[in-house]
Amino acid sequence: MKIENPEFLRRVEALEKLLDYNFKDKSLLLAAITHRSFVAEYPIKIKDYEVLEFLGDSVLSLIVSEILIKQFPEAREGDLSQLRSAIVSEAYLSKLAKLLNLGQFVLISKGEKSQKGSERESLLCDVFEAVFGAIYVDVDYQINAPRDVFNRLFKEKLLQDIKTENIPRDYKSLLQIETQKLYGKIPKYRLIHSEGPEHDKIFVVECEIEKIKTTGKGRSKKEAETQAAKEAFKKIKE
Numbered sequence: 001m002k003i004e005n006p007e008f009l010r011r012v013e014a015l016e017k018l019l020d021y022n023f024k025d026k027s028l029l030l031a032a033i034t035h036r037s038f039v040a041e042y043p044i045k046i047k048d049y050e051v052l053e054f055l056g057d058s059v060l061s062l063i064v065s066e067i068l069i070k071q072f073p074e075a076r077e078g079d080l081s082q083l084r085s086a087i088v089s090e091a092y093l094s095k096l097a098k099l100l101n102l103g104q105f106v107l108i109s110k111g112e113k114s115q116k117g118s119e120r121e122s123l124l125c126d127v128f129e130a131v132f133g134a135i136y137v138d139v140d141y142q143i144n145a146p147r148d149v150f151n152r153l154f155k156e157k158l159l160q161d162i163k164t165e166n167i168p169r170d171y172k173s174l175l176q177i178e179t180q181k182l183y184g185k186i187p188k189y190r191l192i193h194s195e196g197p198e199h200d201k202i203f204v205v206e207c208e209i210e211k212i213k214t215t216g217k218g219r220s221k222k223e224a225e226t227q228a229a230k231e232a233f234k235k236i237k238e
Contacts, residue, residue, distance in 0.1 A: 003030055011105045018100055019131070021149050023138050028052070032130035033102075035123065037109035049130035056133030061088050062143060063132075063150050064158075071159060082174070083167070087158065091168040094121035096154055097128040165237075171229040178236050179209045187232060189225050207232045 003009045003026050012029045016022050023029050031047040039048045064087050068080050075083075086092060097103070103118035106127055112118070132146045139145040161167050176186050187209040194203045203221050207214050207228035212235050216227025 003027060008107075011107070015100075015102075015105050015131075019135075019149055020152065021135060021145065023134070025138055028134040028138050029131070032134040033105045033107055033127055035106060035108040035112060037112045038107040041109050049127060052130040052133035052137070053126045054133070055136060056129035056131065057088070059132045059136045059143070059146050060093070060129060060150070063147050064088055066147070067151075067155060067158065071162075082169070083162070086167045086169040089168060090121050090125040092161075093128045094124040096157070097124035099157070100128075100153075102127055102131075165230060165234050169230075171226055171233050175207075175209075175229045175233045175236070178233065182236070183210055185209070187229065189228065191221060191224075212236065 003012060008030055009026070011033065012023070012026050015029060015033065016026075027047075032049050032052050034046060034048045036048040036050065039046055061084065064084050065080070068075070068083060072080065102124055106118045106123065108118055108123075118124075132150065135146040135149060136143070179185060179187055187207050190206045190208070192204045192206050192215065194201045196202050200219075202217055202219065203224040204215055204217050205221060205224035205228050207216065207225070209232060212232055214228050214231035214235065216224045216229070216231060218224035218227055
């Protein structure tokens, strides 16, 4: 379908260039970057991204599953499942969306714009999923094209983030599973100190298990514990 609005077309063509993929039906990519709040305000009927987002979620899960199975052929199903959940999470997909500066392409209402809606992790994740759903539909529901786009743009980054434990994961739970398996006990957390003014405190927490001691900082005790657990988990894995 041809896009008549020159501003819409400009956004679509600029994003196509970043993706290095040219849509046969450019209206699919337009829908992928259109928030329902914009549809409600716009005088002409256009589609939003919600159905494409639903589809893209499954497309990305398959692509990521393939990458993980090929990269870690000896890994157990539970480990692969945990890792995939962390990768296709809102926190991580929004991070990938920011690499494309995807927020600049999104069509949102004036109200959403005033609230900086295009910077929200939830919206960026939704649009990222919708873009891959749009590619999947554009090639008649074949996985090759969306897989090629993802692998070209993000596979190397993804594998590096896995290697450096830079994936948003529940490190306290992961560490507890590992320490129970290795030592038959769970880690202990201790608040060492807090610093800074009352409204802007930084907490420092120590995590200890067997001979391993690590520290973490955060704006809450929970965040500091998570950081300490992450460092301990990395040490155990090493």
